[in-house]
Amino acid sequence: MPKKSIADIDVNQKNVLLRADFNVPLDQGRVRDDTRIRAVLPTIEYLLSKGAKLILASHLGRPKGKSVSELKMDPVALKLSELLGKPVNKIGQIVGPQVLKAVSEMQSGDILLLENLRFEKGEESNDREFARQLSEPIDLFVNDAFGTAHRAHASTVGVAAYVPAVAGLLMEKEIEELSRCLENPRRPLTAILGGAKVSDKINVIRRFLELADQLLMGGGMANPFLAARGNSMGNSFYEKDLLETALSIISESEKSQCRLVLPDDLVVSKALKENNPSKVMVPEDIDGDWQAVDIGPQTVKKFSSYIASSAMIVWNGPLGVFEVPPFDQGTSQIAREIVKSDAYSVVGGGDLVAALDSLGLAGDIGFISTGGGATLEFWEGKELPGIKVLEDK
Numbered sequence: 114m115p116k117k118s119i120a121d122i123d124v125n126q127k128n129v130l131l132r133a134d135f136n137v138p139l140d141q142g143r144v145r146d147d148t149r150i151r152a153v154l155p156t157i158e159y160l161l162s163k164g165a166k167l168i169l170a171s172h173l174g175r176p177k178g179k180s181v182s183e184l185k186m187d188p189v190a191l192k193l194s195e196l197l198g199k200p201v202n203k204i205g206q207i208v209g210p211q212v213l214k215a216v217s218e219m220q221s222g223d224i225l226l227l228e229n230l231r232f233e234k235g236e237e238s239n240d241r242e243f244a245r246q247l248s249e250p251i252d253l254f255v256n257d258a259f260g261t262a263h264r265a266h267a268s269t270v271g272v273a274a275y276v277p278a279v280a281g282l283l284m285e286k287e288i289e290e291l292s293r294c295l296e297n298p299r300r301p302l303t304a305i306l307g308g309a310k311v312s313d314k315i316n317v318i319r320r321f322l323e324l325a326d327q328l329l330m331g332g333g334m335a336n337p338f339l340a341a342r343g344n345s346m347g348n349s350f351y352e353k354d355l356l357e358t359a360l361s362i363i364s365e366s367e368k369s370q371c372r373l374v375l376p377d378d379l380v381v382s383k384a385l386k387e388n389n390p391s392k393v394m395v396p397e398d399i400d401g402d403w404q405a406v407d408i409g410p411q412t413v414k415k416f417s418s419y420i421a422s423s424a425m426i427v428w429n430g431p432l433g434v435f436e437v438p439p440f441d442q443g444t445s446q447i448a449r450e451i452v453k454s455d456a457y458s459v460v461g462g463g464d465l466v467a468a469l470d471s472l473g474l475a476g477d478i479g480f481i482s483t484g485g486g487a488t489l490e491f492w493e494g495k496e497l498p499g500i501k502v503l504e505d506k
């Protein structure tokens with residue numbers, strides 16, 4: 114069921130609580146990367162243009178229910194004010210009489226930023242009383258924090274029990290874009306999965322095996338599958354207790370319409386050090402101290418031919434240890450093939466997005482999700498609690 118968004122309701126003169134994801138990296142008290150703040154600007158600007166009084170709230174870091182001075186929201190207020198070109202009034206509280214007073218003094222078009230939500234224990238425990246207090250000064254709750262939508266916290270779920278709740282523009286776009294590959298995808302649909310661990314992503318693997326025409330696997334993710342086929346894999350990273358799971362996924366794939374495509378060759382090295390000597394091996398030959406660190410050139414070629422003939426591509430997880438060049442080559446070559454192809458691409462996963470950013474390729478991808486765990490759970494087919502509580506259209 115599609116969810117209501119701010120575009121579906123009147124916000125003029127209303128006190129709107131906008132739950133945003135301003136969980137940005139900080140460096141010496143300043144925002145180091147403002148990507149997440151910029152992602153919420155369309156929602157903020159829309160609400161201001163429609164005459165709302167805007168109360169903003171987010172978590173920042175992991176203060177675990179107590180006040181931590183380095184995790185106050187002041188750097189976010191500064192950056193936000195810079196980006197919007199207007200004042201952002203930051204308050205040192207989250208709930209209580211001072212917040213109520215500050216809100217009562219607001220005019221339409223004003224912005225008030227609350228203190229870090231996770232300074233309060235009740236946030237992560239979804240405490241009813243804290244959620245009620247959060248809702249006290251507001252008429253409407255808008256959730257734009259897709260990256261936190263898989264968590265049932267007071268500011269993502271609890272508050273919606275007290276006031277009408279709708280999606281912001283970013284949340285709406287995330288739902289729409291991530292659904293594309295789940296409902297009526299353009300075909301052929303190619304799923305690409307990489308990253309470190311299979312255990313994080315078993316349900317996503319299974320879901321994509323149901324949905325996609327082919328599932329290309331690389332990175333550490335491929336290792337247990339290659340091991341399950343009888344390869345020793347030398348010193349490669351993989352979860353040894355997942356061999357059974359890998360075997361059953363292989364046999365499920367044989368019965369499914371989806372082809373499971375594993376690497377034919379791998380770049381191997383003896384240490385994860387920049388420019389450490391490396392060579393290309395077939396999985397059968399990897400033994401001793403050698404560890405797989407990237408997909409090899411034959412694999413890049415094979416993956417590329419699938420990409421070239423795809424109409425839609427979904428991708429999560431890097432295909433090698435991209436943090437340690439040149440083991441970023443596989444990820445970078447596949448990203449370039451995707452950009453070159455006519456396929457519509459949707460990418461999710463914190464590390465992969467960071468990799469594409471550092472390669473300067475993020476701008477050319479069809480859609481980049483701002484969620485990590487939330488994106489994976491969405492793709493698994495789970496109903497995320499922070500989305501569930503929003504009103505249906």
Ligand code: ADP
Pocket residue numbers: 307308309310313331332333334350405406407429430431432433434435436461462463464465466485
């Ligand atoms: P994402 O955040 O995109 O979902 P993950 O968190 O699952 O991705 O995995 C990212 C990590 O996987 C990176 O730190 C990367 O170095 C690691 N990785 C990729 N390939 C390998 C490999 N062959 N061996 C060990 N680690 C790998």
Ligand code: MG
Pocket residue numbers: 462463464485
């Ligand atoms: Mg990650």
